[in-house]
Amino acid sequence: MEDKGVLEALKLAAHKEQDARKFYLESAERVKDACGREMFLTLADEEQHHLTMVQRVYESLVGGGGWIEFAEAAAVAEFEPLKKRENLKREVGEATGEADALLLAIQLENDSYDLYTQQAEQVSDPAGKQMYRYLAQAERRHFDILMLNYEHMITTGGFLGLQARSCD
Secondary structure, eight states: OOOHHHHHHHHHHHHHHHHHHHHHHHHHHHOOSHHHHHHHHHHHHHHHHHHHHHHHHHHHHHTTOOOOOHHHHHHHTTOOOOOOOOOOOOOOOTTOOHHHHHHHHHHHHHHHHHHHHHHHHHOOSHHHHHHHHHHHHHHHHHHHHHHHHHHHHHHHSSOOTTTTSOOO
16 A cells, blocks of 8 residues: 555645536536636536546555556546645636636636646656646646636636637
8 A cells, every 4th residue: 555645645635636526517607708717618528537537546556556557547438638725615606706716716726736746746656646737737728718818808808718719
């Protein structure tokens, strides 16, 4: 069985992915803008894939199978690779504006990126390093998308979406 700290880090990663997915689904329900809704739903799907990957690795480690290769973890998740925080209990509510939702999402992604880069440095197993590096890159990509949308919203009042195109 793997070191308890490694398992706790994977549990934390799973919770972060679950929290982010829930947040994105709630945000998608509240956003009227088609680009914003598409962006939040896509991010929710990606977080679900990350969660599935982390859970598969956790199950393997607990079961004594060790770290699984990244390709296997990614296949289980059915996708192709593309500051420590206080518990973020804020949810999207009636008073949460679209810009506020983007700022909260940016914080979620930044926190996950920090966790994954830290774990990539601490894990000695090459498969573990590869998984954490992939997750860190994915969260940085999410951060970049959200930041572009936040900047676009501040200047134009609307979402940019996943890229500069029509989302209708």
